[in-house]
Amino acid sequence: MIILVEIADKLGGVELLSELLEPLMSVLGLPSSMALVWATTMLTNLYAGMLVLVNTDVALSVAQVTVLGSLLLVCHGLPIEGMISKRAGVPMWTTLAVRIGGGLLFAWLQAIYYAHTEQSQELAQILWSNDTAGYANYYEWTLGQIENLFAIFCVISALIVMLRLLKLFRIEHLMSLLMVPFLKVLRVSREAANLAVIGITLGLSYGGGLIINESQKGRLTKHDAVITVLLLNLVHSVFEDTALIMLLGADLNMILWARIVFSIVTMTVISQVYLTVVTQKSATASQ
Numbered sequence: 001m002i003i004l005v006e007i008a009d010k011l012g013g014v015e016l017l018s019e020l021l022e023p024l025m026s027v028l029g030l031p032s033s034m035a036l037v038w039a040t041t042m043l044t045n046l047y048a049g050m051l052v053l054v055n056t057d058v059a060l061s062v063a064q065v066t067v068l069g070s071l072l073l074v075c076h077g078l079p080i081e082g083m084i085s086k087r088a089g090v091p092m093w094t095t096l097a098v099r100i101g102g103g104l105l106f107a108w109l110q111a112i113y114y115a116h117t118e119q120s121q122e123l124a125q126i127l128w129s130n131d132t133a134g135y136a137n138y139y140e141w142t143l144g145q146i147e148n149l150f151a152i153f154c155v156i157s158a159l160i161v162m163l164r165l166l167k168l169f170r171i172e173h174l175m176s177l178l179m180v181p182f183l184k185v186l187r188v189s190r191e192a193a194n195l196a197v198i199g200i201t202l203g204l205s206y207g208g209g210l211i212i213n214e215s216q217k218g219r220l221t222k223h224d225a226v227i228t229v230l231l232l233n234l235v236h237s238v239f240e241d242t243a244l245i246m247l248l249g250a251d252l253n254m255i256l257w258a259r260i261v262f263s264i265v266t267m268t269v270i271s272q273v274y275l276t277v278v279t280q281k282s283a284t285a286s287q
Contacts, residue, residue, distance in 0.1 A: 024104065028067050029111045031058050037068065041076045042100075046244055049076065051149075053248070054126065063114035065124040066254045067107045069245035073255060074103030074234055081233065084208040088215060088229045089222060098270070099233050106262050110254055124249030162243070182264055186231065186271050192224035199232040200260075201239060207232050227271045234263035 021035030033056050041049030049072055060068070078099060085095040114120060183193040195214065199207020208229060215225045242256045 027111070028071070028104075028107050029115060030064055030068055031060075033058055034068055038071060038075065041072045042078050045077045046072060046241060050244065050248065055145075060124050060249075062120035062122055062124045062249055062251060063110075065126075065245075065248050066120065066250040067110045067114070069248060069250040069255050070110055070259060071103045071107040073241055073245060073259060074106060075099050081204050081208070084205060084212075085229050085233060088208055088212045089225050090229050090233075094230070095233055098230050102234050102263075102266055105266075106259065109262075110258075120251055126248050182260075183231075185264065185268050186227055187275065188224045188227055188271075189220070192220055192228045195220075196228045196231055199228070199236050201237075203237040203240070204232045207236065223271075223274065227267060227274065230270060231263060231267045234266060235259055 019032070021039065022032040025032050025035050025038075034053075037049050037053045037056070040052045053068075078096060082092050082095045086092050183196055186193075186196075188196070191214065192211075195207055195210050198210060211220065211225055211228055214220045215222075220228075238256060238260070242252070245255050246252060
């Protein structure tokens, strides 16, 4: 991905993409160059987006990193995770609408908050950085990228060890149980709520796979499957993904707790609309 970004930069692709998405970045209070970070993350994953970010020569405040991080947390890996959602009964266009629309709305609300309160305007301390301006040739550039990737590898390895310790001491399981009462407002079954907790903590790929399996066995209603999968599209892998964005210097309260609240509130509204539409269709069909 680093090589592809470098080629795109030399061919003018970075500038073109920035121009296309610059209006959205401006609304969110972000530099236009962050458009490439977002586009890369949407098409691939958080790791690739973070690599692009650390290879840009842009200084961001804590507020900006938090807004960008929130956008990336909701909008990443869309091709793969969109196909998983489709297998669970959610059309691709619905998944894209909820994730892109939800991500932009969540990031926009944060941008408004930071603009009015003027909080978190200090420079964000990214755990690793890369000086892209001082390379005399591509040999030096390659060595610089290798050093940067090794630093990222060390940090992520430490992060994975920390997550394994959380599982070993059952802390992750305890935090999962605390989420179940909040999921009742979505009006889904207890089984669906349990699967949602699994997806929220372990990821959409794992949680979505379980939902597909349970739906095929007839243990979940269509409403339970659709609402649960859409919820996981907005919030999943809260331990790993949140920790990754924290490495960029983001505000934990916004990228974790505010995201969970935003996702549940959003899905409560969508669940109510879904039930209303289904009820009306059933009434029409019976007549």
